[in-house]
Amino acid sequence: VVTDKGKTIECNVVGLTAGVAPNIDFLKDSGIEIGRGVKVNRFLETNIKDVYAIGDCAEQHEGIGSRRPIEAVWYTGRMMGETLAQTICGNPRKYNPGHWFNSAKFLDVEYQTYGWVFSERGKKETEQHFHWRHLEEKICITVAFDKDTNQFLGINTFGIRMRHEIFDQWLTENKDIDHVMTYLKDANFDPEFYKLHEDAIVAKYNSDYNKNINPKKKSWKRIFSIA
Numbered sequence: 001v002v003t004d005k006g007k008t009i010e011c012n013v014v015g016l017t018a019g020v021a022p023n024i025d026f027l028k029d030s031g032i033e034i035g036r037g038v039k040v041n042r043f044l045e046t047n048i049k050d051v052y053a054i055g056d057c058a059e060q061h062e063g064i065g066s067r068r069p070i071e072a073v074w075y076t077g078r079m080m081g082e083t084l085a086q087t088i089c090g091n092p093r094k095y096n097p098g099h100w101f102n103s104a105k106f107l108d109v110e111y112q113t114y115g116w117v118f119s120e121r122g123k124k125e126t127e128q129h130f131h132w133r134h135l136e137e138k139i140c141i142t143v144a145f146d147k148d149t150n151q152f153l154g155i156n157t158f159g160i161r162m163r164h165e166i167f168d169q170w171l172t173e174n175k176d177i178d179h180v181m182t183y184l185k186d187a188n189f190d191p192e193f194y195k196l197h198e199d200a201i202v203a204k205y206n207s208d209y210n211k212n213i214n215p216k217k218k219s220w221k222r223i224f225s226i227a
């Protein structure tokens with residue numbers, strides 16, 4: 001790749017991330033308020049009665065919490081659909097997406113995120129990251145927590161599948177990172193016979209932060225009490 005500054009970057013593979021832009025030109029003269037997407041309120045209503053927008057094309061007047069006004073991912077599209085179905089069937093419901101989460105697969109790399117793990121540039125002063133990476137395989141996790149209160153803020157995983165319901169509950173209950181490490185085995189969702197890495201992850205956490213956490217054995221009773 002030759003950059004606009006004339007620098008040459010040697011590489012084997014080039015990945016282009018084009019982003020998502022709602023194709024809403026056909027609505028320009030319709031009277032429906034548009035911005036980058038179709039403007040909606042928390043009920044997913046446009047400015048015109050009985051006209052709604054959901055999914056990739058919907059743009060909230062203001063992002064909900066730390067979310068972006070347009071959320072071009074599958075899970076939020078589904079939640080918007082479920083919400084709007086209630087409204088249309090006479091049970092008006094606000095779009096309330098809860099804690100941020102997403103999962104994706106790129107070739108053989110699986111990625112999941114629950115809660116917020118901001119980049120170095122975007123993170124708040126009190127947000128601290130614990131990182132563990134497998135020595136040979138493409139497997140790693142990053143856990144964000146508040147360095148003053150130890151409150152768990154979010155997790156990113158590459159190559160390990162986690163349970164959505166468990167992280168959702170831990171975020172709702174403002175659990176701290178020590179709790180997450182102690183019960184991390186409950187959160188694992190990898191299929192049978194997959195290698196498990198929680199002991200190695202917690203050992204690194206103990207060593208990084210001078211802790212002495214003993215990870216609890218996975219408990220189906222605890223898992224099903226949440227899921």
Ligand SMILES: Cc1cc2nc3c(=O)[nH]c(=O)nc-3n(C[C@H](O)[C@H](O)[C@H](O)COP(=O)(O)OP(=O)(O)OC[C@H]3O[C@@H](n4cnc5c(N)ncnc54)[C@H](O)[C@@H]3O)c2cc1C
Pocket residue numbers: 026054055056057071072073074075077102103104105
């Ligand atoms: C390559 C790729 C990978 C992705 N991976 C992930 C992922 O791993 N995880 C994740 O959460 N999300 C992922 N997404 C995003 C996810 O696919 C979208 O958020 C989701 O499909 C949006 O659903 P939607 O119904 O809002 O829109 P769409 O699925 O785009 O459906 C819109 C439909 O409207 C039709 N249409 C458009 N204009 C008109 C018109 N004028 N008249 C009639 N019909 C029209 C289109 O043909 C289309 O069928 C990915 C997207 C892409 C492109």
